[in-house]
Amino acid sequence: xxxxxxxxxxxxxxxxxxxxxxxxxxxxxxxxxxxxxxxxxxxxxxxxxxxxxxxxxxxxxxxxxxxxxxxxxxxxxxxxxxxxxxxxxxxxxxxxxxxxxxxxxxxxxxxxxxxxxxxxxxxxxxxxxxxxxxxxxxxxxxxxxxxxxxxxxxxxxxxxxxxxxxxxxxxxxxxxxxxxxxxxxxxxxxxxxxxxxxxxxxxxxxxxxxxxxxxxxxxxxxxxxxxxxxxxxxxxxxxxxxxxxxxxxxxxxxxxxxxxxxxxxxxxxxxxxxxxxxxx
Amino acid sequence: xxxxxxxxxxxxxxxxxxxxxxxxxxxxxxxxxxxxxxxxxxxxxxxxxxxxxxxxxxxxxxxxxxxxxxxxxxxxxxxxxxxxxxxxxxxxxxxxxxxxxxxxxxxxxxxxxxxxxxxxxxxxxxxxxxxxxxxxxxxxxxxxxxxxxxxxxxxxxxxxxxxxxxxxxxxxxxxxxxxxxxxxxxxxxxxxxxxxxxxxxxxxxxxxxxxxxxxxxxxxxxxxxxxxxxxxxxxxxxxxxxxxxxxxxxxxxxxxxxxxxxxxxxxxxxxxxxxxxxxxxxxxxxxxxxxxxxxxxxxxxxxxxxxxxxxxxxxxxxxxxxxxxxxxxxxxxxxxxxxxxxxxxxxxxxxxxx
Numbered sequence: 013x014x015x016x017x018x019x020x021x022x023x024x025x026x027x028x029x030x031x032x033x034x035x036x037x038x039x040x041x042x043x044x045x046x047x048x049x050x051x052x053x054x055x056x057x058x059x060x061x062x063x064x065x066x067x068x069x070x071x072x073x074x075x076x077x078x079x080x081x082x083x084x085x086x087x088x089x090x091x092x093x094x095x096x097x098x099x100x101x102x103x104x105x106x107x108x109x110x111x112x113x114x115x116x117x118x119x120x121x122x123x124x125x126x127x128x129x130x131x132x133x134x135x136x137x138x139x140x141x142x143x144x145x146x147x148x149x150x151x152x153x154x155x156x157x158x159x160x161x162x163x164x165x166x167x168x169x170x171x172x173x174x175x176x177x178x179x180x181x182x183x184x185x186x187x188x189x190x191x192x193x194x195x196x197x198x199x200x201x202x203x204x205x206x207x208x209x210x211x212x213x214x215x216x217x218x219x220x221x222x223x224x225x226x227x228x229x230x231x232x233x234x235x236x237x238x239x240x241x242x243x244x245x246x247x248x249x250x251x252x253x254x255x256x257x258x259x260x261x262x263x264x265x266x267x268x269x270x271x272x273x274x275x276x277x278x279x280x281x282x283x284x285x286x287x288x289x290x291x292x
Numbered sequence: 293x294x295x296x297x298x299x300x301x302x303x304x305x306x307x308x309x310x311x312x313x314x315x316x317x318x319x320x321x322x323x324x325x326x327x328x329x330x331x332x333x334x335x336x337x338x339x340x341x342x343x344x345x346x347x348x349x350x351x352x353x354x355x356x357x358x359x360x361x362x363x364x365x366x367x368x369x370x371x372x373x374x375x376x377x378x379x380x381x382x383x384x385x386x387x388x389x390x391x392x393x394x395x396x397x398x399x400x401x402x403x404x405x406x407x408x409x410x411x412x413x414x415x416x417x418x419x420x421x422x423x424x425x426x427x428x429x430x431x432x433x434x435x436x437x438x439x440x441x442x443x444x445x446x447x448x449x450x451x452x453x454x455x456x457x458x459x460x461x462x463x464x465x466x467x468x469x470x471x472x473x474x475x476x477x478x479x480x481x482x483x484x485x486x487x488x489x490x491x492x493x494x495x496x497x498x499x500x501x502x503x504x505x506x507x508x509x510x511x512x513x514x515x516x517x518x519x520x521x522x523x524x525x526x527x528x529x530x531x532x533x534x535x536x537x538x539x540x541x542x543x544x545x546x547x548x549x550x551x552x553x554x555x556x557x558x559x560x561x562x563x564x565x566x567x568x569x570x571x572x573x574x575x576x577x578x579x580x581x582x583x584x585x586x587x588x589x590x591x592x593x594x595x596x597x598x599x600x601x602x603x604x605x606x607x608x609x610x611x612x613x614x615x616x617x618x619x620x621x622x623x624x625x626x627x628x629x630x631x632x633x634x635x636x637x638x639x640x641x642x643x644x645x646x
Binding site for chain 1: 452525528529531532533535536537538539540541542543585586587
């Protein structure tokens, strides 16, 4: 299963994980069990699955926050373990589920921190840094809030500010771990619309973990469904979000409904699955 | 920001002038001023002798120092160096406290939290009691002890990398063990004067600080201030949390270790000349933070002014309040600092987390 010795291919682009096995400590059970995944370029990819299915772990492994026990993550033909932190941080940005800003930190200061990986020791901000920060503030539509302390914003505005920070990092890849979890519906739309805009306008490859299947259905181009550390289904939202897959992945019964007006489709859970599926 | 700097300068200036003119040998302000500006001192041979030591003066073949007036001698050989040492100790402790609070993301952190004080204290006590021959090398001993304890803390806290909580826990444990050993040494000591000497050292005192101490601490102060000022961006990003800092491209473990080393350098050079002066490293960053915010460029600059001001002011009290008896300045900072800390704690609901 160990594919460590794969030769690097310099002309290759894209991000994929090969035969990844991840666990948090020796002696603990594996969280990701020998899985391979290729992230579709220039698309929004959603990782879904029940609690403990390993979706966040997979995301963090792809973002080099966790080191796989076996297997490798390959970015543009190179094992990410062979890249320097700065090299990696200029290609892949990651936003975590919970973020706490120090008291008094303004939005502008926060977004400037996104430039960390672009600066050299002792160097002050360059015109490129300033331009990237302005652009990020504009994209997130928080220019008018720039001098406000992050701690005093609403949860939705906070999240936009953190995304703007990741945006100022100017990476091709943007990874987000449950970016909408603690938000009310209106702010969920704010955040998801921003993510959609980043993908469509700037061409960023977005990978996110979401709990809400309907957000995944609406915004994702591609979905990977995980259960017990394995990818059990992948494809476009209509391909993955089926009655059978929902039953086998989430142990739920659901109707899939298409809304005539918008053309969007929705999962309407009706209850726990009648037959618990453990084998797929 | 301007208020902090200006306020600190005024406090420090007033404290310094009180220190220079008052004491066992009282002088009028005018006399103190003329002693300070005594032209007999303001010439290269004397200044080099004071700042660089006799050895350097000899090596440079400087003429012998002229005989100075009593008031000039007192001001220049006793009172002024004490003020200078106090200023630098205050700056170092405040800087060190700021860094420790950032890397542990805990407002209760202080230079002494990660085992520095207990390690340095234990090493010095051992030096004083078990191997009195080492007496002349106390500062070096303090640094070694402090660094050793800190490395032990780091090793204990390390488990796939460190975390602020693990560092603090390990620091508390090491501190407790070293504290117990210190107390044990007190019981084992045969000579009462050694115990008293050691006691005053563990409380922290500027009594007897002279040019030798100035020369001892100055280079380390310069180094740690330069390092501290150039590290402000790292401190800011580190405050966003380890995962975010690392996603932004920071080698979190390496940066945290180097920052900690800078803080150790600052703290243990202060410990080496003045002993364990408590609460300065804890309180000063708090006071400054409430007025300039948590961005480290402003915070550290503020601390470099407020720390020295606070410590020299405290030393005025320590030296003059109970005259003719001098109490260690650590007692003043402990009592006043502790009280102030409690006041801060009562006033603010959310306390502890940064």
